Amino acid sequence: xxxxxxxxxxxxxxxxxxxxxxxxxxxxxxxxxxxxxxxxxxxxxxxxxxxxxxxxxxxxxxxxxxxxxxxxxxxxxxxxxxxxxxxxxxxxxxxxxxxxxxxxxxxxxxxxxxxxxxxxxxxxxxxxxxxxxxxxxxxxxxxxxxxxxxxxxxxxxxxxxxxxxxxxxxxxxxxxxxxxxxxxxxxxxxxxxxxxxxxxxxxxxxxxxxxxxxxxxxxxxxxxxxxxxxxxxxxxxxxxxxxxxxxxxxxxxxxxxxxxxxxxxxxxxxxxxxxxxxxxxxxxxxxxxxxxxxxxxxxxxxxxxxxxxxxxxxxxxxxxxxxxxxxxxxxxxxxxxxxxxxxxxxxxxxxxxxxxxxxxxxxxxxxxxxxxxxxxxxxxxxxxxxxxxxx
Numbered sequence: 001x002x003x004x005x006x007x008x009x010x011x012x013x014x015x016x017x018x019x020x021x022x023x024x025x026x027x028x029x030x031x032x033x034x035x036x037x038x039x040x041x042x043x044x045x046x047x048x049x050x051x052x053x054x055x056x057x058x059x060x061x062x063x064x065x066x067x068x069x070x071x072x073x074x075x076x077x078x079x080x081x082x083x084x085x086x087x088x089x090x091x092x093x094x095x096x097x098x099x100x101x102x103x104x105x106x107x108x109x110x111x112x113x114x115x116x117x118x119x120x121x122x123x124x125x126x127x128x129x130x131x132x133x134x135x136x137x138x139x140x141x142x143x144x145x146x147x148x149x150x151x152x153x154x155x156x157x158x159x160x161x162x163x164x165x166x167x168x169x170x171x172x173x174x175x176x177x178x179x180x181x182x183x184x185x186x187x188x189x190x191x192x193x194x195x196x197x198x199x200x201x202x203x204x205x206x207x208x209x210x211x212x213x214x215x216x217x218x219x220x221x222x223x224x225x226x227x228x229x230x231x232x233x234x235x236x237x238x239x240x241x242x243x244x245x246x247x248x249x250x251x252x253x254x255x256x257x258x259x260x261x262x263x264x265x266x267x268x269x270x271x272x273x274x275x276x277x278x279x280x281x282x283x284x285x286x287x288x289x290x291x292x293x294x295x296x297x298x299x300x301x302x303x304x305x306x307x308x309x310x311x312x313x314x315x316x317x318x319x320x321x322x323x324x325x326x327x328x329x330x331x332x333x334x335x336x337x338x339x340x341x342x343x344x345x346x347x348x349x350x351x352x353x354x355x356x357x358x359x360x361x362x363x364x365x366x367x368x369x370x371x372x373x374x375x376x377x378x379x380x381x382x383x384x385x386x387x388x389x390x391x
Contacts, residue, residue: 007037009063015043027051033060033090042066044078048143051083057090067095068108068130073141075112076129079119080143088122094129101130101165101188110164113154114173115139115147124159133161133184135170136177138196138212148202148210150175157181167193168227175215179222187227191256192219194234194244201243201275209274213243221251227258230294234263234277237312241266241275248281259294260287260323265312267346278314282321290326290359292339299326299333303340306365311345318342318352327359327383335383340365344374352376358385 001007005017018039025031028051037060045062047053068074076092079085092110101108108130113119114137126133136151151174161168161184168187171177171194184191196212204210214234224231231254236242244265254260265277297304307325310316328336341357343365344350350371357363360381364374379389 001031001033007034007039007060009038009040012040013042014039015041015045019046022047022053022055023050025050025053027053030054030056032056033058035059037061038063040065041076044075046078046080047082047085049081050085053082054086055090056088059089059091061091061093064094067097067100068105070104071107073107073112075107075109077111079111079113079116080139081115081147082119083116084118085116086120086122087124088120091125091127093127096128096130096163096165103166105130106166107131109133109135110161111135112137113151114141115144115149116151116154117149118153119151119155121156121159124156126159126161127163129164131165132167132170132193133164133187136172136174137170138173140211150209150213150215152176154178162186164188167191168224169193170195171214171217172196173212174217175209175213177216178218178220180218180220181222183223183225184227185225189227190229190231190233191224191227192232194247195236196242198238199242200238200240203274207274209243213245214247215243215245217247219249219252223253223255225255227256230259230262231256232261232263234265236277237264237266239266240271243275244277246279248283249285250281250283252285253288254285255288257289257292257326259307260291261308261310262294263310263313267312268314268348276314277312280310280313280316282318284319285321285323287321287323290324292326297338299328299336299338302338302361303366304338306340306343308341309343309345310347312347314348316347316350318350318355320354322356325357325359337361337381337383341379341381342368344368344371347371348373350374350376353378355379356385357381359383363389
């Protein structure tokens with residue numbers, strides 16, 4: 001690092017000087033920050049169109065002390081059109097104090113990625129973020145010009161994300177993503193949000209998705225603790241639709257008294273296959289607390305709701321999970337199952353086998369309908385998991 005860049009947080013705002021240095025490096029550069037350095041970032045540390053850059057934070061901290069503004073997109077770290085970028089051993093610490101976050105501050109991300117190709121984040125710590133921890137966003141901010149490509153080959157591993165005001169992980173635009181061996185905690189609403197609002201995927205002349213799609217996403221062996229909404233939400237039923245293909249949620253540990261999964265794809269009978277939600281795998285995950293219905297309901301009302309709702313997905317596989325359902329406490333309606341596991345709507349090819357849903361009143365919610373080819377058997381349910389289905 002050039003000696004003119006102070007690494008002790010003695011400068012009120014190092015945003016401009018760090019941006020100038022890092023973006024001016026030649027392709028293939030490798031840089032190391034001073035050990036345990038500290039840098040105030042009051043705007044966005046913006047890396048744009050870098051190639052082959054490796055940043056070893058050397059346990060330094062990017063520190064935001066002035067909260068981000070309301071209704072403005074101002075990520076602490078902003079990555080656009082970078083290729084083969086590596087960031088490691090770095091802490092990103094925002095100014096969220098528990099009251100200055102939420103939906104109106106969603107744009108105050110910890111990290112925001114647009115049209116990046118080949119990004120590895122390793123041993124990154126992201127804390128106290130007003131909006132979402134990290135968003136793989138559609139390239140719609142205007143800074144990527146005519147480039148409407150999806151983020152691709154994004155790998156995040158051995159990283160921690162703690163205390164945010166809105167979503168944990170948001171993915172709108174990506175093809176080829178893996179989050180593994182990471183830990184997320186104290187999330188304001190949904191732990192994961194795959195949602196492109198009211199818009200749809202566009203395609204180039206070769207049929208490749210542009211702007212927004214969520215393809216080949218792996219969320220594996222991560223820890224999810226204390227979130228306020230769903231564990232996984234993907235609500236995209238608009239026409240013609242958003243392409244979402246090959247999403248795998250596997251080997252995760254979930255520790256929250258919350259609903260589990262809420263997915264809405266576009267009805268495949270109303271749109272062409274390129275817009276379908278195809279290939280959702282939920283396997284070998286473990287819940288540590290009883291899941292509750294997505295939309296609430298009294299424990300005194302049988303089938304008051306379901307912990308998962310999946311609509312208009314082709315090829316869903318739910319297997320070998322341990323997902324207990326809330327059925328009371330020793331001093332509050334003990335052993336009183338009232339939650340269904342899954343509301344299945346307009347599904348084609350659902351396989352649901354070998355799961356432990358102890359505490360569930362039943363596997364399929366009675367409101368399930370319009371499904372084709374459901375295989376559901378060998379799942380434990382009922383108080384203490386005493387029943388097994390054979391559907």
